[in-house]
Amino acid sequence: xxxxxxxxxxxxxxxxxxxxxxxxxxxxxxxxxxxxxxxxxxxxxxxxxxxxxxxxxxxxxxxxxxxxxxxxxxxxxxxxxxxxxxxxxxxxxxxxxxxxxxxxxxxxxxxxxxxxxx
Amino acid sequence: xxxxxxxxxxxxxxxxxxxxxxxxxxxxxxxxxxxxxxxxxxxxxxxxxxxxxxxxxxxxxxxxxxxxxxxxxxxxxxxxxxxxxxxxxxxxxxxxxxxxxxxxxxxx
Numbered sequence: 001x002x003x004x005x006x007x008x009x010x011x012x013x014x015x016x017x018x019x020x021x022x023x024x025x026x027x028x029x030x031x032x033x034x035x036x037x038x039x040x041x042x043x044x045x046x047x048x049x050x051x052x053x054x055x056x057x058x059x060x061x062x063x064x065x066x067x068x069x070x071x072x073x074x075x076x077x078x079x080x081x082x083x084x085x086x087x088x089x090x091x092x093x094x095x096x097x098x099x100x101x102x103x104x105x106x107x108x109x110x111x112x113x114x115x116x117x118x
Numbered sequence: 119x120x121x122x123x124x125x126x127x128x129x130x131x132x133x134x135x136x137x138x139x140x141x142x143x144x145x146x147x148x149x150x151x152x153x154x155x156x157x158x159x160x161x162x163x164x165x166x167x168x169x170x171x172x173x174x175x176x177x178x179x180x181x182x183x184x185x186x187x188x189x190x191x192x193x194x195x196x197x198x199x200x201x202x203x204x205x206x207x208x209x210x211x212x213x214x215x216x217x218x219x220x221x222x223x224x225x226x
Contacts, residue, residue, distance in 0.1 A: 004161075033213075040218075041218060042216045042218040043219075044216070045213045045214070048213060056211060056213055091162065106164050107214075108163075109161045109162040109163065112161070
């Protein structure tokens with residue numbers, strides 16, 4: 001069964017450094033998402049992406065963040081000048097379509113990347 | 119604004135006991151409610167959605183608009199049900215708002 005994959009599984013970085021988190025969505029999916037979960041807190045939506053554009057973003061997703069689909073398979077989240085509070089699990093997800101009805105819009109999640117900012 | 123509240127961080131039961139994981143929501147329109155599950159060392163996955171009115175792995179959840187609740191229930195818990203459970207809501211957007219999760223531990 002196809003799955004969303006994410007690399008690396010754990011990333012440790014120094015405060016102020018840039019990191020790039022990578023995701024390979026399910027191949028026939030068209031909508032891609034990033035979520036964040038700070039330890040002990042809820043899963044929070046960051047951004048959704050469709051047709052090479054951001055379709056929605058939350059207030060968390062400020063200028064420090066950017067997303068890109070550099071080729072036909074990868075979907076990346078770049079965090080510039082990382083801060084201590086960026087330490088979290090970052091989940092990528094993909095779906096065939098958006099919306100909330102029907103099977104095609106189910107979001108499939110990757111295993112997450114644990115980002116630790118020192 | 120939409121909000122999802124899961125009042126219990128941890129729920130501990132014995133195998134065979136009934137389980138109810140609570141979820142309350144706040145949303146002014148007509149929400150769609152979901153339960154996601156994350157088993158140990160596995161990824162977050164959709165368990166069920168209220169519009170499907172389905173029972174998955176013995177779990178059911180009924181949307182109660184009067185009480186703004188969407189509690190997840192199972193009459194007889196199994197050890198393999200031990201996991202983190204997240205309630206989520208979508209309102210006008212298809213982007214889910216998650217609760218903080220409840221850790222269910224089922225003891226043998």
